[in-house]
Amino acid sequence: MKIQCPHCECWSRVTSSHKATDTARTGYAxxxxxxxxxxxxxxxxxxxxxxxxxxxxxxxxLPLSPTITRQRLTDQMRMAPHADVAGLDVASCGLSGRPWYPDLFDDPPPQSG
Ligand SMILES: [Zn+2]
Incomplete structure (x- = not known):
């Protein structure tokens, strides 16, 4: 393995190295x-x-690379069924006039009766 010298930018030779952790090695150059x-x-x-x-x-x-993670999420979103917002039954949501789209950050609709 070769690495550039941080001072003169010539190639440096790794003279020895040892396992530091399962994912790291340290050595001398x-x-x-x-x-x-x-x-x-x-x-x-x-x-x-x-x-x-x-x-x-x-x-x-080890984490997946951000590029691979982004690609997997894109693939999952393409395969997920599309929400049928137009087909929501407003009456069964207990609301009149305003459709309620369930969301984690939305307050639940007021209970009537
Ligand atoms: Zn040097």
């Missing part, structure tokens, strides 16, 4: 530019899941 000579530590972490593993580790909980 050395710049290959002899005029620079920078040595530094690195940390490599796993970011997002793009495609789920066929052999998942139960200790590893």
């Amino acid at each position: 050395q710049c290959t530019n002899l005029a620079c000579g920078h040595t530094f530590t690195i940390t490599v972490t796993v970011g997002f899941t793009l495609s789920p593993s066929a052999q998942p580790n139960p200790r590893v909980l």
Whole structure:
């Protein structure tokens, strides 16, 4: 694995690394530019899941990438049945004149009688 030196931007060589966690490794890197000579530590972490593993580790909980999550939500919304607002029976909602669309943020209709 190569990484750019943060000072001179030449390629640096990872000389050693070890597992820090199930999703991270830490190690040492050395710049290959002899005029620079920078040595530094690195940390490599796993970011997002793009495609789920066929052999998942139960200790590893990685979020799906935002792009994949957005695509899955779009697919679910396309497959969901469309609301039939025009077919609402206003009389059975206990209201007269104003249709009531059930919503989490809406107050329930007043009870009559
Ligand atoms: Zn360097």
